Amino acid sequence: MKKSLLLLALFYSVVCFSQKNETTHTFKSNNETFAYKEVDYSKYGVAQIFVYFYESSEKNAKTQQNATNCLRKESNIYHTFYYFIELPKGRTQEQKETIFADFMKLITVKHNFRMTDLYLNFDVDYARKYSEEIQEDGRNNTIKRVVINLTSDAVCKSLDIVR
Numbered sequence: 001m002k003k004s005l006l007l008l009a010l011f012y013s014v015v016c017f018s019q020k021n022e023t024t025h026t027f028k029s030n031n032e033t034f035a036y037k038e039v040d041y042s043k044y045g046v047a048q049i050f051v052y053f054y055e056s057s058e059k060n061a062k063t064q065q066n067a068t069n070c071l072r073k074e075s076n077i078y079h080t081f082y083y084f085i086e087l088p089k090g091r092t093q094e095q096k097e098t099i100f101a102d103f104m105k106l107i108t109v110k111h112n113f114r115m116t117d118l119y120l121n122f123d124v125d126y127a128r129k130y131s132e133e134i135q136e137d138g139r140n141n142t143i144k145r146v147v148i149n150l151t152s153d154a155v156c157k158s159l160d161i162v163r
Contacts (some may be wrong), residue, residue, distance in 0.1 A: 035085075059073060059152075062152040096124075097129040104130050
């Protein structure tokens with residue numbers, strides 16, 4: 001009987017107090033549809049957003065999987081969204097910058113992000129157009145850090161503010 005109650009209590013606490021919610025969504029840019037993964041640790045509000053935006057390649061193949069595995073080992077992650085967008089090959093740098101800017105507009109509107117810190121992670125820098133738009137619009141989102149040349153092997157180092 002004690003084991004049953006203990007298992008029930010454990011199950012209840014995992015279901016009710018779990019803070020991670022991973023979902024897959026799509027967005028449109030230039031009449032193309034792109035998929036992205038959202039990992040939600042924002043149960044108590046949003047203070048920071050980590051965006052991983054990279055082109056499909058061998059060196060980036062396991063970026064999202066490695067990041068998810070590293071996040072499972074972390075504790076006390078609150079107020080954070082993680083986004084993973086893997087672009088198919090064959091886009092110009094300008095197209096990628098436009099896709100990134102469109103994605104950032106989407107998530108800003110979708111979640112009504114205000115005064116959030118952004119941590120951007122790229123295989124190549126795609127933030128030029130978005131940075132210009134932030135300055136023109138006067139948005140309160142602040143780009144705190146940009147990591148460039150991100151690979152699957154190095155993704156765990158970029159998952160929090162401290163590293």
